[in-house]
Amino acid sequence: MNKYRYRFLADAMLGRTARWLRILGYDTIYTDKLTDDELISTCLSESRILLTSDEQLYYRATRSGVETILVRGRSEAEKIAWIAFNLGFKPQINPDLSLCPVCNSRVRKIDVDEARIRGVPKKVLEWNRDYWICHGCGKVYWIGSHYRRMKLFLEKVSSILEGLYSSSKQFSHNNMPSFSLSRSDHSPHSSQ
Numbered sequence: 449m450n451k452y453r454y455r456f457l458a459d460a461m462l463g464r465t466a467r468w469l470r471i472l473g474y475d476t477i478y479t480d481k482l483t484d485d486e487l488i489s490t491c492l493s494e495s496r497i498l499l500t501s502d503e504q505l506y507y508r509a510t511r512s513g514v515e516t517i518l519v520r521g522r523s524e525a526e527k528i529a530w531i532a533f534n535l536g537f538k539p540q541i542n543p544d545l546s547l548c549p550v551c552n553s554r555v556r557k558i559d560v561d562e563a564r565i566r567g568v569p570k571k572v573l574e575w576n577r578d579y580w581i582c583h584g585c586g587k588v589y590w591i592g593s594h595y596r597r598m599k600l601f602l603e604k605v606s607s608i609l610e611g612l613y614s615s616s617k618q619f620s621h622n623n624m625p626s627f628s629l630s631r632s633d634h635s636p637h638s639s640q
């Protein structure tokens with residue numbers, strides 16, 4: 449429960465990644481309003497890890513002393529796996545610890561009566577007991593079909609992550625593992 453939670457700032461290209469990180473419980477600011485300088489100064493003043501796919505920004509931020517991850521991967525699952533791989537965390541969903549994907553605020557559990565008052569559809573109220581409301585925007589969440597899709601997404605992330613860990617063992621410490629894991633590329637590199 450008390451383990452350290454990373455805090456992130458995602459650049460303008462990583463809005464969907466930011467939403468996933470919030471669902472996974474990580475405080476993540478996402479904005480397309482800040483200049484590169486402002487991104488860097490916000491990370492420094494709020495101890496946030498900068499996430500960017502922009503190499504220039506990556507090198508600039510790193511030189512300024514900001515912990516920065518150059519986010520690789522095409523799909524969202526690959527991007528989340530890449531971030532988790534770099535920091536060594538295991539992506540998991542715990543609805544009590546999730547942050548609102550829309551506004552990055554904390555959520556709290558509410559009972560069925562409050563869910564009814566908040567406008568949750570009758571059909572949902574008939575079968576569902578567990579609801580959470582966002583402190584920030586007031587959106588109500590429950591475990592429905594979207595939750596099962598999230599679980600499937602996480603399974604995909606886990607298998608990509610496993611691939612990254614096993615390929616990183618095959619590389620020297622100077623090389624990054626890649627995502628081309630399905631390609632059975634066993635070129636005979638430096639076996640001597």
Ligand SMILES: [Zn+2]
Nearest residue numbers: 548551582585
């Ligand atoms: Zn919210």
